[in-house]
Amino acid sequence: MLYIVGLGLGDERDITIRGLEAVKSCKKVYMEAYTSLLSFGLSSDGLSRMEKLYGKTITVADREMVEEKADEILTEASKFDVAFLVVGDPFGATTHSDLVVRAKKLSVEVKVIYNASIMNAIGVCGLQLYRYGETVSIPFFTETWRPDSFYEKIQRNKELGLHTLCLLDIRVKEPSIESLCRGRKCFEPPRFMTINTAIEQLLEVEESLGVSAYGENSRCVGLARLGYEDQMIVAGSMKELLDVDFGAPLHCLVIVGHTHPVEEEMLEFYSIK
Amino acid sequence: MLYIVGLGLGDERDITIRGLEAVKSCKKVYMEAYTSLLSFGLSSDGLSRMEKLYGKTITVADREMVEEKADEILTEASKFDVAFLVVGDPFGATTHSDLVVRAKKLSVEVKVIYNASIMNAIGVCGLQLYRYGETVSIPFFTETWRPDSFYEKIQRNKELGLHTLCLLDIRVKEPSIESLCRGRKCFEPPRFMTINTAIEQLLEVEESLGVSAYGENSRCVGLARLGYEDQMIVAGSMKELLDVDFGAPLHCLVIVGHTHPVEEEMLEFYSIK
Known part of the structure; x- marks a missing residue:
């Protein structure tokens, strides 16, 4: 078995x-x-x-x-x-x-x-699980690789009034460029995307595609270390969350869609005052 | 606390x-x-x-x-x-x-x-969680109340190639008509919607609205008693699942969207042969 x-x-x-x-x-x-x-x-x-x-x-x-x-x-x-x-x-x-x-x-x-899992625990922020659209993943941008397939999905969810859960990139056991050149196995230290980096990347894509799927005033909820004693949940605009230090990983981000009154009341508790 | x-x-x-x-x-x-x-x-x-x-x-x-x-x-x-x-x-x-x-x-x-919760455990059927659209609830139809707001959502998910999780009605502590008339508190026994009833209702709505969001040949997965020793998972068309006895509650149903090869392999194991 x-x-x-x-x-x-x-x-x-x-x-x-x-x-x-x-x-x-x-x-x-x-x-x-x-x-x-x-x-x-x-x-x-x-x-x-x-x-x-x-x-x-x-x-x-x-x-x-x-x-x-x-x-x-x-x-x-x-x-x-x-x-x-x-x-x-x-x-x-x-x-x-x-x-x-x-x-x-x-x-x-x-x-x-x-x-x-994060797919249901995300409910803790007060946004109802059945009001989420398709989940997206935000990968680390590199100088040459800046994929934006998440953009269209976020836009679609927004049009339908649905919330979007953004899962943020985790890079573990990535071979270092140096080690690839030398033909030895040697790995980069693990990297976890922060909410701040995710928002920077999201805004960069919005600027280049410019269809207003979201913007720096769009409401979001940032969540860090769900399930840990020191889990952290903060609601605010993208611009506001850019300045919040969420601390150690793992982070994830929700872009808020159309809300109901009970959802509003819950968000209120997590809002930046 | x-x-x-x-x-x-x-x-x-x-x-x-x-x-x-x-x-x-x-x-x-x-x-x-x-x-x-x-x-x-x-x-x-x-x-x-x-x-x-x-x-x-x-x-x-x-x-x-x-x-x-x-x-x-x-x-x-x-x-x-x-x-x-x-x-x-x-x-x-x-x-x-x-x-x-x-x-x-x-x-x-x-x-x-x-x-x-069902919102993540549904992943067991092999359809990837991030490929689900908005979740719908299917309420028990009565003679006079036959709401069909789920239909539009299923249709939208289908157009986007997304899977739809259908949560099926649970009725507990419903006052009996008789007790309402007599002014006493007396409740109907609890009712749990079966996958069979859900499909019957879904097909009835399709027939009356007729926009082909789905039909009796649409692929689905029926799941009963997730987390119990005798949990049951069967994949097949709506028509095929109509004849399956899923046994005791709770039941839920997934309407399958566009699939990837690994999803297909998993569904294969649960398919009616």
Whole structure:
């Protein structure tokens, strides 16, 4: 049996009891590397706290390893119980469909243990989940690569009066240019897009495309570290949020659509006074 | 402090460890009635299993009581720790913004403990969450009330190639016509819309509006009892799903938009052969 266990959005205590029982029953426990970067990149003892609570040794697997060793993991799972831990929900913002598809092809039984992900926890800011349109991703711009496919989607949501959740780029295990040149494996430190950078990029695209999908006065909500003790939620115009220091990652951003009175009341609490 | 604790989507074991610790620390524990209807309507010993695991007496509060006694609950929460348990995520399909707004007005501190909700767990069917458009609700038709506001939204999502999540009606504590006539409080048994009824209603609306937003050959995924041991996921045309017995509630339905290859592979596993 392969258990794919969502860890939720905070630290090791955000696993469900059902998830914890599954992990404890497994002979081998893998954890997706994103998880480690998020939970341990931020606190160095994260992995050991997790191992202590779960009572298991955890093998951290980056995307490369999951792809390369998927068959090995699945062969194990055909013989005994294996857990694969995933930050958030197994089918949240990133998807693990690939692993599930491979497992099903090999007739390995899969059990998914749900948990919170950004896709539903975003509801905390008070904007109703069923009033969101298509979700967009904002990638880091480089000098030569400045994609703007999110623009059209935001514009469409706006026309329909819907809110837009913007997921902000995470870059982990990016080979450094230097290492590529030298033919050695060497990685850039992980980068997480801040709300400020996201807004700068959004405004740059608006300026070049100029169809007024939004502007510096557009209302937004910036959210940082959802699920952590120090989560931060601030509502304001793009211009106002540009000056807010949201602190450590992860950040995300909502562009507000048409609102109902209860939504307004909630936003009020988070507004820059 | 008022803790609003998401219980997730299965039984009492789907609470997170963070949630369980919060509940155990509270002097008083309320639970939203929907929860009770879902978790106990289906298994009669649900409440006692919950109380045993949480080590607390739980006061079940229906919507009426929450509205009437909100101030009382909040006054308690200003003096000691109170937990308010909610099925799924606190800000998932139903919203508890009202309670939060009232709490904030009274300066009662609120802490939200996230969990899975249908809004992200729906990812299990393999259709990517960021490819969903606006969510719709399908209400029970009556002889005189046959609203079709969902139709336009489904059509719009379809035009954009997006998937549509259809949440199906739940009727609890509906006063019976007989009891209204006699002036006594007496309620109809709870009703949960099945996938079959939802499709019948959808096809009826298509027939009367006839703009071909969908039809009996449109691809859908029906999902029942997500998070339970016996959850059921079946992909097929509306016509095919009409004949599937999905069993006990809760049901929901996805109308499939434009798909990517990985999505296709996942749907394949759930397809009626």
